[in-house]
Amino acid sequence: MTRFVSVTVLVMLLAAGGVARAQDASTLPNGASIWFEHLEIIVDGKSEETELTSDERLRYFNLAHCNCAREDKGMETRFSYLIHASADPNLGRSVQLDFWAGSTTCTNDDQRNESENCRKLETLTDIDVSTFPSGTRKEFKLFDVINGKQHEDEPCLQTDGDVPIYAFANTQGNTTSDSYDFKTSQNVGSQYPEVVTTKVLDTKPPPLPTQISATSTDGGIRISWKPPETDNTDISYYQALCAKIDGTVAREQEQEAKYVTTASLCEVADSANDDPALQEAPLSNGGTPVTAPSRDLGTLGALDEKFICGHVNGGTSSSLTITGLENGTEYQLILLTVDLHGNYIGAYLSSGVTPVPAVDFWEDLHDRGSDVEGGFCLLAETYGDNSSLTGALRAFRDETLGGSSVGRRLTALYYATAAKLGGYVHGTIVLRAVAAIVLAPVVALALLWHWLTLPGLLVALAALWGWRRGRRSGWLRRLVHPRSATVGVGVAMLLLGRGHAHAGGYQPYWENTNIPSSEDEQLAPDDPSLVKWHAGIRVGPYLPGVDKQLKMTQGSFKQMFGGARPMPMLDVDRVLWTGFGQVAIGGSVGYMQWFAHQFAESSDPTQTPRLRSPGDTNTFRLIPLALTASYRFTYLDDEHGIPVVPYVRAGLAYDIWWLKTNGDSVCKDRSDDPMCERDPPHGGSIGATGSIGLSIRAERIDASTANSMRQSGIQHAGIYAELSLAKVDGFGSDKKLSVGDSTWFAGVDFEF
DSSP: OHHHHHHHHHHHHHHHHHHHHHTOBSSOTTSOOEEEEEEEEEETTEEEOOOTTOHHHHTTSSHHHHHHHHTTOSSTTEEEEEEEESSOOOOSSOOOEEEEEESGGGGOTTTTTTOTTEEEEEEESOHHHHSSSSOEEEEEEHHHHHHTTTTTTSOOOOOOSOOEEEEEEOTTOOTTOSOOSEEEEEETTOOTTOOOOSOSOOOOOOOOOEEEEEEEETTEEEEEEEOOSSSGGGOOEEEEEEEETTSOBOSOOOSOOOOOOSTTTOOOTTHHHHSOOOEEEOOTTOOEEOOSOGGGSHHHHTTOGGGEEEEEEOTTOOEEEEOSOOTTOOEEEEEEEEOTTSOEEEEEESEEBOOOOEEOHHHHHHHTTOOOOOOOOHHHHHHOTTOHHHHHHHHIIIIIGGGSHHHHHHHHHHHHTGGGGHHHHTTOHHHHHHHHHHHHHHHHHHHHHHHHHHHHHHHHHHHHHHHHHHHHHOHHHHHTSHHHHHHHHHHHHHHHHHHHHHHTTOOOGGGOTTSOOSSGGGSOTTOGGGOOEEEEEEEEEEOOTHHHHTTOSSOHHHHHHOSOEEEEEEEEEEEEEOSSSEEEEEEEEEOEEEEEEEEETTOOTTSSSOOEEEEEEEEEEEEEEEEEEEEEOOHHHHHHOOOEEEEEEEEEEEEEEEEEESSOOEETTOOOOTTSOEEOSEEEEEEEEEEEEEEEEGGGGOHHHHHHHHHTTOOEEEEEEEEEEEEESTTTOTTSOOOOOEEEEEEEEEEO
16 A cells, blocks of 8 residues: 555656646746847947847848857957846746757757757856846857857858747756756847847858859949849849959949958958858950969958949849949959848959940040030029029029939939020020020929928918909908808708709709700710810831931941831820811920940941940930921811821921930030030930821721710821921031931821
8 A cells, every 4th residue: 555655656746747847938937037138249349239120230140250259259259138037036946047059959858968959058047136127148159159069160050040049947946957947039139029020140141143244344344144043132232342453452442341251350360261262253255364263362352342343232233333443454353242241252253354445426426526515504594603593593402302302303304304495595695585584483483492391382372372362253352241141051052952852853954964064065976176185196217317417327326326216206286276177286295215335445437337345335315395286187087078187297396315324425625634524415406397197087987986985085086197307406506416307107196
């Protein structure tokens, strides 16, 4: 009997132990929790707290810092937490808190000590008195946390996942036990109560792009590559480093280093072996071989930040252009991909690249003897460049519009359009006076906006509008007149009464489709006077007459950009008279661009094809505008049902053009002085335009379609074609770029 009782007690004790082991918890017996608070890292030699997504924190928990921690070199090798309890643990005994690092097997009491993946880091001897109320700061070595026990003699592990620090305790006070009934953890780099939306610890370098190549440009080098197909979201920056062949700095540094090397943090004997090795990226277009291997590139190979010469953001970027280099000087290059944490990987280009001069369209045009000039600012030309009014308008531009992205877009739109009209008022007092009168309302509105702010301007305009309305109609006086109140009550009663009548079966005229509601609805469905607007979309080949201006068949424009390209145009006309055909006024707008590589400076203009610079491009953009009057002979269709409409259109044209290039504009005095006043490669040209054409009203083919169109408000729809002549060269001025053309267009049009 005694033996039976002993066995029973032993079984109960073992069961109790099993229950205790099964009841692992993240809170202490009284419900208190252990928190990892107030993370501190070393910043400029001092322990500091940082924001979760700050560069200081993200670039601390990276591969370079882990490398320094592995060798215990430098100051930035450790971090610390304030270990704090949410309430007084009140355990009544000494309870030890053990900190571990490693895999999830560390949470298993049976596997922890057996596993090579678990490493004991630090210990708090008594959490009952140490963690409450002020807490205790514990310091951890970055390498120990990342590598754990199994890899303690190896280089830093490259990981971009969560790395936890575990905190375990035996709340029964048994410090020799291998089991813990309290377990919690904190991912390294974050702290309570931060909400982590991105990884904080990352020691894994981003991927390297493929097909890296480099081409020379005028005063620079263009590096291109194919972005990685996987993990390109891990790339935050591309940075280029360049040096002359003799190892000296290529140009002044403009960007800070986004990458972090081990050597920049600490003096490790063989830090080059800890950082990712530079790979070789052979140039696809040849070049002078750089015979030195990657480890013998001197300070360039050590990635000294003074060699940074190019930068671009984003993992999907595919090129960057290095500027500010010397033509005729050879350079060696390194391209790095960098993540948010400063981890990087790089490739050195096995051949040197030498920038060579190039010639863009604007330069080539003047090299051939053209006197064409760029545009001027309309406001400055009208009111005087140094006048107080112009100064106030510039303050409006810089201080009011410049403070928002919308305002900056408005400024850019002005310089791309209206500002270019300044070329026509320049030096002409009569045109300046006309422009001053026309612009006066806009200028007044801009200055009021600047002085009153936009809300104040809107309030002022609303008040002015209300005052004028009240003055015209006398509503202020009538509103308070007794008779007005009587009329108002009567109208209200009438509206209410009308609602009841409707419910009883009365149908107002505006809901009765059988009763005409306007004069138009009493006309025949195809009456010509129903047409108020005409709109068309047309496309045709277009080639600006730049070369004709130079009396050349193969001049600067055609040789640079090639032949004609399809250009879309939109026509909108307001029909003013429909007595015998249609008389209308309206406008047209289009857009076109030509793109090409620039000519090499040494190229021969008489050579076909002419030698190009593979790294230099220029783009010519054109926005043709026109104000026109037109006559459409609709009599044949209106009276006899023959769906053919001949027409003519003529008017003034104003074409805005600009050239985008990575080169400089030419000197106004056509000299070679680098300090000369520059003539910008943009402007506007005025001229005349006219066309004859034929439109076919195609809805006559299907009567049901015509009825459906008219119910939607469209009277006619069809196709049209025309011959067009645009003489847009400043009315024969050799100072204005000739951008007109003799061509044809075809498209679809609508009358409504």
